[in-house]
Amino acid sequence: xxxxxxxxxxxxxxxxxxxxxxxxxMDKYIFEYDEISFIEEMLxxxxxxxxxxxxxxxxxxxxxxxxxxxxEELLTYLEEKREFKYSKNYNIAIVTLEDNHALGKxxxxxxxxxxxxxxxxxxxxxxxxxxxxxxxxxxxxxxxVSVLMYPSALKVKELKEELKRNNLDTKIIVGGAPFIxxxxxxxxxEADAFGITASDSIALIAEMTxxxx
Amino acid sequence: xxxxxxxxxxxxxxxxNEVDKAPLFLLLSLYGAKEMGINIKDYFENYENxxxxxxxxxxxxxxxxxxTFQYAAKLVQICGGEVVFYNDSPPNSGNPIITKFEDIKRxxxxxxKSCQIxxxxxxxxxxxxxxxxxxxxxxxxxxxxxxxMQLGFDKYLNILFNEKELFNELIRKNIEFCVEWANIxxxxxxxxxxxxxxxxxxxxxxxxxxxxxxxxxxxxxxxxVNGPVATHFASGRVESIIDDVINTNSKxxxxxxxxxxxxxxxxxxxxxxxxxxxxxxxxxxxDGKLCEIKVKEILSKAKRGFILSDGxxxxxxxxxxxxxxxxxxxVKDYFYTKEDCKVK
Numbered sequence: 008x009x010x011x012x013x014x015x016x017x018x019x020x021x022x023x024x025x026x027x028x029x030x031x032x033m034d035k036y037i038f039e040y041d042e043i044s045f046i047e048e049m050l051x052x053x054x055x056x057x058x059x060x061x062x063x064x065x066x067x068x069x070x071x072x073x074x075x076x077x078x079e080e081l082l083t084y085l086e087e088k089r090e091f092k093y094s095k096n097y098n099i100a101i102v103t104l105e106d107n108h109a110l111g112k113x114x115x116x117x118x119x120x121x122x123x124x125x126x127x128x129x130x131x132x133x134x135x136x137x138x139x140x141x142x143x144x145x146x147x148x149x150x151x152v153s154v155l156m157y158p159s160a161l162k163v164k165e166l167k168e169e170l171k172r173n174n175l176d177t178k179i180i181v182g183g184a185p186f187i188x189x190x191x192x193x194x195x196x197e198a199d200a201f202g203i204t205a206s207d208s209i210a211l212i213a214e215m216t217x218x219x220x
Numbered sequence: 221x222x223x224x225x226x227x228x229x230x231x232x233x234x235x236x237n238e239v240d241k242a243p244l245f246l247l248l249s250l251y252g253a254k255e256m257g258i259n260i261k262d263y264f265e266n267y268e269n270x271x272x273x274x275x276x277x278x279x280x281x282x283x284x285x286x287x288t289f290q291y292a293a294k295l296v297q298i299c300g301g302e303v304v305f306y307n308d309s310p311p312n313s314g315n316p317i318i319t320k321f322e323d324i325k326r327x328x329x330x331x332x333k334s335c336q337i338x339x340x341x342x343x344x345x346x347x348x349x350x351x352x353x354x355x356x357x358x359x360x361x362x363x364x365x366x367x368x369m370q371l372g373f374d375k376y377l378n379i380l381f382n383e384k385e386l387f388n389e390l391i392r393k394n395i396e397f398c399v400e401w402a403n404i405x406x407x408x409x410x411x412x413x414x415x416x417x418x419x420x421x422x423x424x425x426x427x428x429x430x431x432x433x434x435x436x437x438x439x440x441x442x443x444x445v446n447g448p449v450a451t452h453f454a455s456g457r458v459e460s461i462i463d464d465v466i467n468t469n470s471k472x473x474x475x476x477x478x479x480x481x482x483x484x485x486x487x488x489x490x491x492x493x494x495x496x497x498x499x500x501x502x503x504x505x506x507d508g509k510l511c512e513i514k515v516k517e518i519l520s521k522a523k524r525g526f527i528l529s530d531g532x533x534x535x536x537x538x539x540x541x542x543x544x545x546x547x548x549x550x551v552k553d554y555f556y557t558k559e560d561c562k563v564k
Contacts, residue, residue, distance in 0.1 A: 064422070067422055067425050069381075072374070073381065106312065108373065110373050110374065156309055158537070159309075188455070188499055188502065189502045191505065192501070
C-alpha cells in the first residue's frame with residue numbers, strides 16, 4: 008500500500024471535512040501498519056502539512072480547525088476503542104488564558120496528541136491564580152498558553168511572577184494572535200518560548216524535555 | 221492646494237482625487253475611557269461621555285472622522301447575552317446566546333427602538349452630526365460574522381459546513397437586523413457605515429466558501445443600505461478577494477499588515493479606497509522614532525485613495541497617546557497628487 012498516496016487521500020479528506028472517509032483511511036492504515044504509526048506518522052505529518060499551508064496563506068483557519076476536529080475525534084476513538092496510550096507523558100498542560108477563544112488551544116492540543124503527547128487541558132477563560140492552583144495540582148512542567156486578546160497576552164507576565172512567588176519552575180510557551188502580530192511580545196511578557204504555529208510547540212517541547220532529562 | 225476640511229478630504233480620497241493632507245482615521249472607541257480616566261463600563265454606559273470624548277479626541281489627534289462604534293458584544297447584549305467588561309480591553313461577549321441548534325428557529329432580535337443601548341448610540345450619532353466638521357463612521361457587524369458571538373466560533377463553523385438550513389435561517393434573521401440597524405444609524409446622521417466582516421477574510425475561510433456565503437450576504441446587505449459602506453476585515457487577509465469586495469459595491473476596504481501592502485494598493489487603485497494598515501498590537505510598544513519610521517514607510521507606498529488607520533478597526537487601550545500624536549504629526553507632511561502620495 009502506497010503510504011504517500013494514503014497520506015494525500017487523508018489530507019484531502021480532512022480538508023473536505025469528510026469524517027467517514029477519514030475514518031476509513033485510518034482503519035486501512037492501521038490494518039496495514041499500527042496505531043502508533045498512524046498517529047505519529049500519518050496523522051501528525053498530514054496535520055503538520057495542513058498547518059504549514061495555513062501559515063503560508065494557502066489554507067484558511069476553517070481548514071485547520073475542522074481538520075483538528077476530525078483528528079481529535081479519531082484520537083479519542085483510538086483512546087477509547089483500542090485503548091491507545093500516549094507514549095510521551097511530561098506533565099504538559101494547555102490553557103486559554105483569560106479570554107474565551109479556545110480555537111487555538113484546540114488545534115494545538117490535537118497536534119500534540121497526534122505526536123504522542125499526553126496533554127492536560129486546563130480549559131479557557133481561566134485566570135492567573137486558578138492556573139497556579141492547577142499547576143500545583145497536576146505538577147505541570149510545561150504550560151502552553153494560548154490567547155486571542157492583547158490584554159490577555161499581557162497577563163502572562165503576571166503568571167510568570169506568580170510562578171516565581173510559588174517557587175514553581177514551570178516553563179511557559181505562548182501562542183496566539185497577539186504574539187503573531189508582534190513577534191517581540193513573548194519576550195516582553197517573559198514567556199520562555201513562543202510558537203507561531205501549533206507544530207512549533209512540538210520542537211519547543213522536545214527541546215525543553217531534553218533539557219530536563 | 222487649498223486647505224480642506226475633513227469632509228472634503230475624505231470625499232476627495234473616496235473619489236481618488238488630490239488631497240491637501242493624507243487623511244487619517246484613528247478609530248478610537250474604548251480609548252475614550254482612558255482619555256477620560258474612567259473605567260470602560262462606566263464610559264460606555266453614559267452616552268454623553270462618548271459624545272464629549274469623540275469631540276475631544278478628534279481635536280486632540282486631528283483625526284478626520286468621528287467613530288461611534290463602542291463594542292461588538294452589544295448585539296448579543298440586546299438579545300439577553302452576557303457582556304464581560306475588562307479594565308483595559310474591549311468588552312467581550314460571554315457565553316453564546318444560542319446554545320442548541322434548535323434555538324436558531326426560536327431566535328429573534330428585539331425591536332431596535334426598544335433597546336436603550338442602541339437608542340443611546342443613535343443619540344451619539346445625532347449629536348455629533350451637529351458638529352458638521354467631519355464624517356461620522358458608524359458600524360454594523362456583518363450577518364456573516366455575528367454568529368461567532370451568537371454561537372461560539374466552533375459551533376458556527378460546524379453549522380456553516382454541515383447544517384445549511386440552520387445556517388441560512390440564522391443568516392436571514394441577521395441580514396434583516398443588520399440592514400435595519402445600518403439604515404437607522406444613517407437616518408440619525410451617520411455619513412458611512414463600516415461593515416465589520418472578519419469571517420469573510422481568507423484568514424478564516426477559503427475564497428470558494430466566501431463566494432457562496434459572505435460575498436453574497438455582503439452584496440445583499442450593501443445593496444439595501446442607504447449610504448456608503450466600508451468593509452473591514454479586522455486585520456484578516458484580503459488580497460485574493462479584493463475584486464470580490466469591489467463587486468459588493470463597498471467603497472472602502474480595511475486591510476491589515478499581513479499581506480503585501482504595495483500589491484494591495486496596486487489592485488485597489490482607482491477602484492476602491494484602502495483603509496489601513498498600522499499594526500495596533502505593535503503600536504503598543506512603539507516609541508516616537510519607530511512610529512515615525514512605520515508611518516512614513518506606509519505613506520511612501522500609498523497612492524490616492526488611501527486613508528491611514530489601524531488594521532484592526534480599533535486602537536488598543538495600551539497605545540500611548542504620544543504615539544497617536546506622533547502619527548497625527550507625521551501625516552501632516554503628506555498629501556496626494558494626481559500620481560502619488562508626496563511629502564511636503
